[in-house]
Amino acid sequence: MARALYFYDPKSENYIGEFPHDPEVGFVASRRGIRRKLCDASDVDHLSPEKLKAHVWDRYLKVERELRNKQIKQQREKEEKQRAKKKLSVSAALELWEKELKATSMSADTISNYTRSVRLYLEAVEDHPLREFDRERNIQFYQFLSVRPKDKHSREPLSPATQNKHMRHFSAFLVWAADSEYIERYYKLKKASVPDKDMDTYEMADLTRARQLLEKRLAEYTRPKDICAAQNMLRAFMVASQTILRLGAIWSLPLSAIDMKRRVIRIQEVKELGWVPKKMKFPNKPINDTLFKFLQQDLARRSPREKWFLDKGDGSQWHKDKSNISHYAADLFKELGLPRIKPFHHAFRATMITHLLNHGTKPTDVQQLADHSSLATTMKYFNTRKASQDAATSNLPEL
Numbered sequence: 002m003a004r005a006l007y008f009y010d011p012k013s014e015n016y017i018g019e020f021p022h023d024p025e026v027g028f029v030a031s032r033r034g035i036r037r038k039l040c041d042a043s044d045v046d047h048l049s050p051e052k053l054k055a056h057v058w059d060r061y062l063k064v065e066r067e068l069r070n071k072q073i074k075q076q077r078e079k080e081e082k083q084r085a086k087k088k089l090s091v092s093a094a095l096e097l098w099e100k101e102l103k104a105t106s107m108s109a110d111t112i113s114n115y116t117r118s119v120r121l122y123l124e125a126v127e128d129h130p131l132r133e134f135d136r137e138r139n140i141q142f143y144q145f146l147s148v149r150p151k152d153k154h155s156r157e158p159l160s161p162a163t164q165n166k167h168m169r170h171f172s173a174f175l176v177w178a179a180d181s182e183y184i185e186r187y188y189k190l191k192k193a194s195v196p197d198k199d200m201d202t203y204e205m206a207d208l209t210r211a212r213q214l215l216e217k218r219l220a221e222y223t224r225p226k227d228i229c230a231a232q233n234m235l236r237a238f239m240v241a242s243q244t245i246l247r248l249g250a251i252w253s254l255p256l257s258a259i260d261m262k263r264r265v266i267r268i269q270e271v272k273e274l275g276w277v278p279k280k281m282k283f284p285n286k287p288i289n290d291t292l293f294k295f296l297q298q299d300l301a302r303r304s305p306r307e308k309w310f311l312d313k314g315d316g317s318q319w320h321k322d323k324s325n326i327s328h329y330a331a332d333l334f335k336e337l338g339l340p341r342i343k344p345f346h347h348a349f350r351a352t353m354i355t356h357l358l359n360h361g362t363k364p365t366d367v368q369q370l371a372d373h374s375s376l377a378t379t380m381k382y383f384n385t386r387k388a389s390q391d392a393a394t395s396n397l398p399e400l
Contacts, residue, residue: 017037086132089183098116108275108277108279125142201342211333211334219231243292247350255309256307258310261296266286268285286370330344357370
């Protein structure tokens with residue numbers, strides 16, 4: 002039975018036309034066509050049946066032309082977009098990617114790190130149509146990173162780990178490009194070979210010495226600026242060692258996020274600073290007895306004007322750039338003659354994770370405290386070789 006091209010709809014009291022989705026294919030038996038209003042019944046009820054039929058048919062043909070022209074225009078626009086995608090350069094794609102990243106909850110620092118890796122690619126390979134990316138350009142970028150100095154003051158090349166970081170970032174860019182149909186497939190990039198090694202950590206005695214040095218400085222310093230610095234570093238030290246929080250969370254922590262009644266520190270986005278937590282699944286960090294006692298004493302001495310956990314005393318942050326806090330901590334460990342490792346990554350997080358795992362804490366509990374997406378990430382922080390060797394040397398016989 003042929004499909005009626007138009008019909009009267011008693012519910013709306015309109016004449017309705019039905020059109021195929023694709024004029025070249027025609028109607029599909031199991032699919033309803035595109036329906037459009039042709040005219041009100043009240044506008045044509047005075048016409049004779051012949052004139053009514055002719056009028057409705059004229060309206061049908063007019064709407065059909067309008068739909069067809071719209072479809073042709075959309076098809077042309079689609080084809081033009083496809084042609085533009087094929088011509089899109091790496092630099093132009095980078096601008097689009099950066100806009101999309103800024104529209105997400107990703108932090109400004111993370112966006113800067115990711116886009117910098119793509120800019121390094123442009124420095125290595127120069128701009129070209131994104132669709133022309135291939136294995137040869139991957140190798141060219143790989144060779145560029147392997148000899149590029151790590152900074153302008155050094156001739157030492159980037160470490161394999163840093164080279165791979167840039168490759169990971171560039172790979173994320175290519176995944177986005179494939180998802181956006183700017184390139185036709187995903188690429189598995191060649192990366193530098195990085196030997197497996199345990200996470201560098203300190204001993205508990207090392208951290209105890211660091212805290213004692215900070216307390217000594219507080220007792221001896223007389224200049225307000227020096228006292229403020231030692232005080233804030235001690236605060237950062239205590240929270241980092243007792244909660245395993247990342248530096249960004251400590252740096253951006255408002256005093257209002259410390260709930261002494263419920264004994265939790267609430268980690269959340271701080272729009273004022275443009276800081277976003279790193280995919281935290283367990284944002285409330287418990288305050289243990291050691292930290293609770295420290296915070297009780299610390300908060301009692303605070304000025305009413307203070308707003309931040311790391312505060313100058315007047316409601317302003319101790320440091321606008323969180324890297325300065327790392328520099329202070331690094332100098333502290335250097336003064337103690339300890340190896341130079343990243344303070345808030347290795348000295349606190351990795352050291353405390355290793356300690357917890359070595360002393361029987363369930364790995365899944367440590368994973369939640371550290372806010373790792375997977376248990377495998379937590380176990381990477383576990384200094385297994387040191388733990389195994391310590392156990393073995395303890396069993397060596399006395400000679």
